[in-house]
Amino acid sequence: MWDFTWYTRTGPGEPFEDLDVAFAEAVDRGYNTVRICAMPWLLFRSGLDTSALRFRSLGGEYGQRTRWYDVKAPTTLDGRAHLLAFFRAAARHDVRVIVSSWEYQQSPSFLADSSWHAALRQVPVEARPLALADAQADLVDFVTAEGLADTIAFVELHNEVQYSALTEGGEFGSLLGIRDGLEKGIDRFTDRHPSVPCTVNIAHVPIEQLRGVPRNIGVAIFHPYVYGVLGSLVEEFALRDPSRPYPQERAYAELLRDGAPPLEEWLPAPERRWVLDATVVGAREIYTHDWCDPGKWDRWLYSRYGEHRIAMRVLLDTWLDAAADLAAARGIPLVFGEGWVGYTPLHGTFEEGPVGAEICEHAVRRSRELGAWGTIVCSNAAPHHPMWNDVALQRRLNAAFLA
Template identity: 35%
Template sequence: MSLDFLTDRGLADHVAYVEVHNEVDNCDLVPADGTPGHYARLRGPLERAVKLLQARHPGIPVTYSLGEPWPGELDDLPEQAQIAHFHFYVYGVLGALYEAVGLGHGTEAAPETATWPTPELAAMLRPDAPSFADYQPDDPWRLAATGIPRELFYAHDWVDPDHWDLWLYENYPAHRQAIRDTLAGWVDSVAEFARRRAVPAKDIAEFVVDRCLAAGFQGVVLTSDAAPHHPMWHTDRDWMRRVNARVSAV
């Protein structure tokens, strides 16, 4: 495994921590077994996975990451994680847009629609967009390797970004406070979860950064969509540096 490779070469001290699985609550490796709730079914498999990795590399903190925080169910998670790593995907106005154009998001299924693409999405498409029947993602593996439906690939590949963004800008005010309230509740619940278990917390984006730092988080990622291949790496570098400086100064 890659950790063995790094350890054998004296590089293990460069590893901040390791996840046994990213967003394990959204994967099929631990299928639903009838256990109620979002996390309870994960307890046994995650306990075994974390203990195995800790035994092999006791000097490296081990955890798992959660794709969605459910504050009332955090106590269902196993005790062994050494880092509290949660992703704060609050859909808010984006979720409203997905629903308006006939797409699902997060754990929300796509709404029933008479036709697809819906008239709302069709009005946002670029003039050169192919028909949905003729469309396939450029690389066939993209459908096989993810749980993302072909409809979402189609929308993201062929929507006119100006139309898409305009809808978000026009409708954001109605969702702004609910988004902030949800994020505040998530940050506070994860901070309390981390305090109870005496582990540091890590999370996501500018309102959330301040809330996380005030709550005692030891690490915050501005957004998962800020890798070198994402547009914001080139368009928002000054913002990323400014906010990252607030995090690194703590």
């Protein structure tokens, strides 16, 4: 999963400074497909000038120890030219691209100004799936005109639709109120590109809401993050629940590094405060990831993992089976686009360590047994994560899936 990082982290010394190197290293690790936020609405429907897009960090040290947010060097890109360079590099390395959008989740927070974020929010909520469909169809036209259509594996209107601003005004985390709109978006795209599979990306496997999965998806793609012991940490420290007090003293004792400021003092610079509204990752979670002691964090998880181990395995298997059953019932390909434990700090090693790696191995093996067309070693295995350096694990699991 190369998400939005293929354009936010292209400056000197960054992991995508040279796209050919990134693709070559991916192929060497056994990958044949990457999944990206292609910034389709920005490039093709926003009306903004995209010839000199300026990307940067969230501001100062804010987010610099948080996974996916640790942009180091600012960079300026011609958006459409960089998109073409990406697809051309993919084609040179015989890699396919899953085309998605993170625009209603966090991509705009990395722009140097708020224009992208503000323009997205100007689109009425009910019109957003159609706007994304039009943008994605325009992108396919653009890539096709350059002779690169075969590089596209399939298109997702958006990433994790039930946890995005596509639900604005409705129930965040629920598919039920947005299914009809998503179906209209898929139909709009398919009318223009009937030969390109189109879908929406769905967070976890919502077995209690499978009736909310759009009926016209061309690919069943899910993100089975089981959390378990990690979910216990998120709950106990109220990382995603601002209605409860943040347990500051307990966090100092159990999770944070020496010298950590209090939560309320850890914010972007005043001129960058708008980024807090442009990302779904809340200030509490970024603060705790930025200031955690990775050793403390990992020990917290390891010391409690035994209480959750069986439940995590059962939930993972249940989700994988349910996703496979839905795909089989509809006669469409099954893909797992992200997984397996959850969102951990940049320098945490729980998912890369012996426990997490075993979970990854089990999930990849089950993906193959269930006939999935695509799976992932781990969401943390990409050029912008430390796990990228575990070459042996990636080669082994990719080889096992492709065998």
